[in-house]
Amino acid sequence: xxxxxxxxxxxxxxxxxxxxxxxxxxxxxxxxxxxxxxxxxxxxxxxxxxxxxxxxxxxxxxxxxxxxxxxxxxxxxxxxxxxxxxxxxxxxxxxxxxxxxxxxxxxxxxxxxxxxxxxxxxxxxxxxxxxxxxxxxxxxxxxxxxxxxxxxxxxxxxxx
Numbered sequence: 001x002x003x004x005x006x007x008x009x010x011x012x013x014x015x016x017x018x019x020x021x022x023x024x025x026x027x028x029x030x031x032x033x034x035x036x037x038x039x040x041x042x043x044x045x046x047x048x049x050x051x052x053x054x055x056x057x058x059x060x061x062x063x064x065x066x067x068x069x070x071x072x073x074x075x076x077x078x079x080x081x082x083x084x085x086x087x088x089x090x091x092x093x094x095x096x097x098x099x100x101x102x103x104x105x106x107x108x109x110x111x112x113x114x115x116x117x118x119x120x121x122x123x124x125x126x127x128x129x130x131x132x133x134x135x136x137x138x139x140x141x142x143x144x145x146x147x148x149x150x151x152x153x154x155x156x157x158x159x160x
Contacts, residue, residue: 003135005091005117005148006041006048006102009110011065011128013058022080026061033128033156034065040154041068046132048102052090054079059104062128070102079105084112094140101140117143118150129155 011030019025026034041047051070053063055077063073078086087109094101103110107125114131115122125131132152135143 001099001138003094003098003137003140003143004048004100005133005135005143006046006100007110007114007125007131007133008037008062008066008102008104009107009125009127009129010054010056010059010062010104011037013127019057021056023057025057026065030058030062030127031065034062035067036156037128037130037154038066038068041066041130044152046130046152048100050074050094050098050100051102051104052076052079053104054106056080056106059106063104068102079103081106082109084109084116087113088116088143091143092141096139098140114150114153116145117148119146119148120150122150122153126155126157129153 011026011034013024014027050072052074055075111122111125117133133148134151135148
C-alpha cells in the first residue's frame with residue numbers, strides 16, 4: 001500500500017525574545033495558525049499514525065497547537081538544522097507497518113524535501129504549511145526523488 005507523508009513547517013516564531021534560535025517560541029500568529037491548520041487536517045481526515053517532530057521549541061509548540069490527538073510521537077533532535085538527505089533518511093527508516101507519517105520541522109530542508117519527493121518545485125513552504133505527499137512506494141525505504149505526488153499543499157493564508 002502506498003505511503004502518505006505530511007511535511008509540516010513549524011508555525012511562525014518570535015524573533016524578538018532574545019532566545020537562541022533553538023529556543024525561540026511561537027508568536028501570536030503562530031499560536032493562532034497552528035490550531036487552524038490542525039482543524040483543517042482533521043476536517044479532511046488527514047491524521048497521521050506517527051508524528052516525528054523536531055525538538056526545537058517552536059516545532060514542539062506547533063505539534064501541541066495542531067492538536068491532532070496522535071499518540072505515537074517521536075521527538076527527533078536530528079530534524080533541527082537537518083539537510084534534505086538527513087530528513088530523507090529519517091523517512092526511509094520508518095517501519096513499514098506505518099502507512100501515514102508526519103514530519104514537523106524547519107526550512108529550507110522541509111521545502112527541499114517536499115520538492116524532491118514530489119517533483120514539484122515549491123518556492124518556499126510558508127510557516128505552518130502542510131505538504132501532503134503520496135509516495136509511489138509500498139516501503140518507506142523506497143522514498144526518493146520524484147517518486148511521490150503532491151496531493152495537497154495547504155497553508156494558513158491560502159484562499160479557501
